[in-house]
Amino acid sequence: MNETATILQRRIVVGAAICVAAFALVTLKLVNATLFHDAARKSARGVLEYSRADLVDRNGELLARDIPVSDLYARPHAFWDKQEAARDLALATGADERRLLALFNGKHPYVLIAQKLTPDAQARAMHTQLPGLDFVPSVKRYYPDGRATAQVIGVTSRDKHGEDQGVSGLEGGLNARLLGGRAGEAVQLSLDMRVQYILAHEVETSREEFSAKQAGGVVLDVRTGEVLAMVSLPDFDPNSRMFGNGDTTHNVIGQDVYELGSVFKIFSFALAMEDHTTTPDEFFKIGNGYKIGKYTIHEAEHMPAMLAARDILALSSNIGTTQIALRSGPVRQEQFLDSLGLLHALHTELPEARRPHFPSHWGTIETATVSFGHGITVSPLAFAAAAAIVVNGGRRITPTFLKHPKDARGEQVIKPETSAKMRELLRYVVTNGTGKKADILGYDVGGKTGSAQKARQNGRGYEHKLVTSFCAAFPIDNPRYLVFVLLDEPHGTKATFGFALAGYTAAPLAGRVISRIAPILGVPQRMQAALPGWSHT
């Protein structure tokens, strides 16, 4: 009985073990199907899973994306007619036929035909029905807007590990964020493609009209610090990576530093208003030159013998501005420009940041020249940021290329009353001074022109070449946006009577930009419609 029981027990145990083993196997298989589910899905999604994040503008419009492409390789020994294969593949991929034929007649059994073929080019290559073709999947960074955003977005380059790394523009500055982002998550920039296109179009038009060597512009939100548009010409095609004649990656707005000339008088007057060293209605003697030691300050254009301070700014008198700046003195001027951030490199998401150049010895003559924008070089973007402080109520902002729609104004740099006075003066420049061509019907624009002679390469004296600029804010009683445009070496035309000064070149450019972007940005219009049948004066 005991023996029988033992056999029975053994059989029960064996049966139970088999059941447990079967159960365990089933369980394991189910676990395999569920636990590794994500991994299987991830591997199936392919190369896009590991690519850089998209870049989109503030409205979600695509600016940069990795698209699936293929690198095409071939085994030449599989071709019946190598010449015909070279011709067909050259037509399909855009590769050079002679190079392909040389490759096919060479020793290598496996040759590269073309890299980063787009899906349609891949389809054309497959349509040749040639044997021995091999498509290796890859990704290509693509910029749908091409040249319009090239300078600010920048480009990527493949590193030794085969991974795309940003090498210029925001691709470089936001590289870690673009690589580390979650799949499908885009990085939203502050740029507005509508504004970017308009700025690019108008800057290009003016550059052609005045045959300028370089040109650029930036549109800045003076409350949030967001850069809505930035353009620098000449530019390049970020999709071809082949530089045409005159193409460059050099960003004149963010990367270059300039002596900006009279547009700098904004800060000289802001300092005077802040310290109450003058009032807009105080008169100054102008004369035919202002002597400081062995130097004489001259005017760019003929000026009346006496000018009120507001007209000194409106007509851009160097002599008048010098007298006003000298009341503050070198120490205070340096401290004031420093507080506006003009004596340090401006750090934004753009990796290209240049340090400003300013006098090592800040004496009387330096105070005079700096007051009208000579002897100090700053980047146009840094200038725009400082000018934004002057008009936005006097509070510091830092330009950013990331969407940040909330008010980001920081510490108070100048008094709100000073800012209000400056807005009034800048409006006066546009209505009564050199900025008249920027006065746009319906939008109260305030601004200042700047026409600076370019320094010689050897550092001795100045050439008869100009850098003209215009800094505008609108609507000027409560500014929201700042537009800064710059033309490097513009030439006068018949329409400008041969003048290349900022009032004839940069001011109308800024005016055209504002007239087109203001309705898009929802800036309320202040005008009386010319309705038939009634008038209102």
Next chain:
Amino acid sequence: MIRVLNFFFVALTSLSILALYNVSERTRLADVNLARVNHQIAAEHSQISVLETEWEQVASPAKIAMLAETKLGLNNTATVQLSSLELLPRRGDDTAPLSPSPVRRASVQIPLQSGPLQQIAVHSGTE
């Protein structure tokens, strides 16, 4: 009794093996199917990605502006063409705007003498 038990356990084992095979096979097929679907999803993602990029390119402001100018003869809107709703006249009354609020003057109509900002956008009703 023992034979019955033996038969029962052998049958149970056989059934377990069959069930195991069945589940295993179904799991394998589900896995293959899953991989195929995932591959299709990936391919669709790629195609959508490319199509979105192509759409951005063909619908870029530069292309739209060029087409609007060449095909439709359109041009940029001048600011004088823009107005606000309150400036529209009432029906049957061409002489008064909808809103009784005073109408702001165009900035370019500002007299040449200087004045504070408050006077720049003057209200015609208060002048």
